[in-house]
Amino acid sequence: MNRTMITATNTLGQLQHKMDMIGHNISNIQTTGYKRKESYFNDLLVQEFNNQKQRNEIGRLTPLGIRQGTGARISQSQLVLTQGSIKNTERSLDVALEKEDLFFKVRVADDQGENTRYTRDGAFYLSPVSNNPEQMMLVTGKGYPVLDEFNNPIVISGSIENLTFSKEGQLKAETDNGAVQTFNLGMISIKKPQFLEQIGENLLGLPANFDDLGIDQEDIMTALEGGLRQDISMRQGALENSNVDLSKEMTDLMNVQRQYQFNAKSVTMADQMLGLINGIR
Incomplete structure (x- = not known):
């Protein structure tokens, strides 16, 4: 040749x-x-x-x-990571992120066990907890649990009357007995997207060979906790379109x-x- x-x-x-x-x-x-x-x-x-x-x-x-x-x-x-256009849906479980570096944290069970993945798809749903039907879990459209700031699934107890997402990423659930439960959504800010890979189902994750790259996870993303939560900006009743x-x-x-x-x-x-x-x- x-x-x-x-x-x-x-x-x-x-x-x-x-x-x-x-x-x-x-x-x-x-x-x-x-x-x-x-x-x-x-x-x-x-x-x-x-x-x-x-x-x-x-x-x-x-x-x-x-x-x-x-x-x-x-x-x-x-x-x-340029921002996609935002469309209003008027659905209480739809949330659009208004900053291009923000991502939700979700838990995914696959061949490698349970791992934390990241997505900008804010079309959420409520799914009954298998061992307690009186509790509802916040999940993605694929059924993956949405995590709070402590990496725990968001589980709401009681009969839900109203759900409200604040601009700063807090979920407030009001039940029929007048009780109010609050959860801070698990959020991250991605600084170096070139180190992440698309793993399917509109999810992002760290590559399998991440340990060999010689870089710390903190250099790629920042968990928005404590005072950093003021950097969160989201809108309820809306969804972000793709940036294609x-x-x-x-x-x-x-x-x-x-x-x-x-x-x-x-x-x-x-x-x-x-x-x-x-x-x-």
Whole structure:
């Protein structure tokens, strides 16, 4: 395989990953609180051939020698946390976050056990507790428990008459006997989204190899507790739309498709050139 084929095939695989990412963004354009992902390319190893003997060319504007690369790769893919538009729903269990770095904490049970995950999807529901039907648990649309600031599930006792979410992230539940129960929602502020990965179902989490990255969790996110809760801003009776711009995603998709076609054509041309060389008698 010659150099042209190597360069093109290396780039083709990375362009396929880029197309998959764009397709994932487009498919989640209607997902509440979804954050699009953006990727960036870097050149792979570049080799320079200094094949020119004359070094004093008058008026030359380009570098001396020939530079040949081996393709491109995705150097980084990260979440774009820009704020999505907010739509009013007038539903008491719908909550929209009004700052782009805020996330709810939820508990998810999977193959790795119970883990804390993060989401901006504020479409909450009440689900009866299995061992006590007189208690209701605040859950996400997928049934995952929403956590309070102490990482405990939010469980409300009694017959609920009214639910109120404050702007500072406090849930107040009024029951039919006049009692009032309050809970501070578990919230975090994400400072370095590039260290988080999408794990499905509109959830974010730390990567499986987080311990090998050499970075503390406090450098990535901050738990909003105590005096930091004044940084929380949310709105009841509303939901945040995804921040996916369909026109931008379609433009990026067409550009990537053209790049894919160009590299595929390079493979075809290289194969034809090899055929001509092999056909020489």
